[in-house]
Amino acid sequence: MALLRNSDVKKMKKEEIETKLKDLRLELVKASVTANKQNAKTKEIKRAISRLLTFSKSTDLPKKQ
Numbered sequence: 172m173a174l175l176r177n178s179d180v181k182k183m184k185k186e187e188i189e190t191k192l193k194d195l196r197l198e199l200v201k202a203s204v205t206a207n208k209q210n211a212k213t214k215e216i217k218r219a220i221s222r223l224l225t226f227s228k229s230t231d232l233p234k235k236q
Contacts, residue, residue: 175219180226188227195220 180188199216 174215175222177222177226180223185227188223192220192223195223 175191183191195216199213199220202210202213202216
């Protein structure tokens with residue numbers, strides 16, 4: 172799993188973000204079933220999910236003028 176950066180997330184479209192979220196959640200379930208819950212892979216997946224959710228929620232808010 173490659174590291175997901177904010178600059179990469181900003182380039183994504185809304186549909187791409189949603190599909191990436193689904194993929195990451197599925198991968199998180201698989202990773203936590205196969206290994207202990209505190210390994211580096213699950214931690215990185217959780218960070219990527221939170222990064223995507225944070226970005227998607229911040230772009231949905233109306234801009235103040």
